[in-house]
Amino acid sequence: MKQPRRILYIDDDAGIRRLVEKLLGRRGHTVVTASSGAEGVEKLKGDPSFELIAVDHYMPGMDGLQTLAELRKVPNCPPVVYVTGSEESTVAVGALKAGAFEYVVKSVGDDFVDRLEQAFSHALTSVRLRNEKTAAEEALRVSNERLQTLLKEVNHRVANSLQLVSAMVSMQSRHVEDEAAKKALDDTQRRIQAIAQVHRSLYTSDEVESVAMDEYLAAIVTELEDTWSSPQARRDIQLNAEPIKLETDKAVSLGMIVNELISNACKYAYGDQESGEIRVKFARSNPHQFTLTVEDDGCGLSSDAPAQGTGLGSRILTAMASSLSSKLTYDEAHRGCRAVLVADF
Known part of the structure; x- marks a missing residue:
């Protein structure tokens, strides 16, 4: 965590709060503390500038998991690191499932603050990667929608062009006196219509890469029957x-x-x-x-x-x-x- 961050630290232990505030402050970070879950939630609601939050597990009244749940209800809640004195894996798993980005086992001394700062770095990296993934997926979605729109437009224009060609062949057929030539032109017109029908199916449906054959064949059959x-x-x-x-x-x-x-x-x-x-x-x-x-x-x-x-x-x-x-x-x-x-x- 190279650049200074604004951090909300929630813990009922006054000594740990002072230790975290003092040591992280020496490293350039701004630390605001809260002595209970309820106080921490209110401070987050009143100050949207926090970039990171740490929450202790064991607190009277509202424990860490309850506090985490309430924090996540606040719009644009920053990433939360869960702090606990218990080394039981079930506590950490429960916190991660509830929405925490990282967890740290509490201890007394500089090593705890070192691990806490490292957990903050991991949390920020996770948020960055998640945001990049979301942005990439959104860009892909927009690109796919644009391509589908373009493909529909292409199929629309192809269908219209084939319809125009078909109409021209039909006009030519009406002015031809030779019966064999007239039949050949009529056959050509039907072949053009069969191809145009595919492109009509493509631009009138949500699918632009495949054709629903039951609908396509029904259109051909109806036209040929008539x-x-x-x-x-x-x-x-x-x-x-x-x-x-x-x-x-x-x-x-x-x-x-x-x-x-x-x-x-x-x-x-x-x-x-x-x-x-x-x-x-x-x-x-x-x-x-x-x-x-x-x-x-x-x-x-x-x-x-x-x-x-x-x-x-x-x-x-x-x-x-x-x-x-x-x-x-x-x-x-x-x-x-x-x-x-x-x-x-």
Whole structure:
């Protein structure tokens, strides 16, 4: 304790009070004494300039632990060092649990004041370290909040930008006369929407690093059902998704896969004048993996049938499954088409 400190020393022993006041005073400290716990509490309330307090354990009326409890009720109570003539460890442990920073066993002579001053130094160091830890945690909290706000803003802007691109593609599609080109632009628009949906989920939720897949897939399914259904040919898309969260990149890949599989089922599984059901299931298969299943009851896949469309959808499915370190498999025993993907979290 290199610099002078203002100290409140509470002890019913007048001789010890004089000794502490005299020896600490010689070392440059200002010592104010109190002969009882009640007096010490009142002095602290009347003088907020104290930097350290020492409290004796054995005092009539209000003992040290009771005094410590009352001192800690005073706003901005400085660190307290507990003084006791007992060497029982239970006394020291009780004092530390009650809020004392250090404890000293009382004795007569300079060595007691030496130990007391050393305990004061340790107490001040503990307070400094605690304050630094609190300040660091607060700075980290503020930094995290700022980063989360920035990430939400980034996702908001990305979603808006993708929405703008989607609108431009839609406008272009309306002015294209070639039917194949028009269908390709419509497919592109849906793919853009699937990605934009992830960023909408991120900036509208408290999570900025992961996506709630049940909500995300529900949004995709609703949009695709509205897109592909007509009064003559309903596309009833049933979703059964567990509330699982995935990292953003994995969510985008899975969303693209779901978009492609559902779009394929809506286009090719049933006839133009035929209603049909598509079922999507997303669930945890074990603690480390999830399973995605998309199935329909339509015409199924045939290796002999000519390829439909441009083949871009198949390449997207392969690429997205590969990004998840997985691949799509098809259940040949299913009467329609059933696509299954198993991947790690």
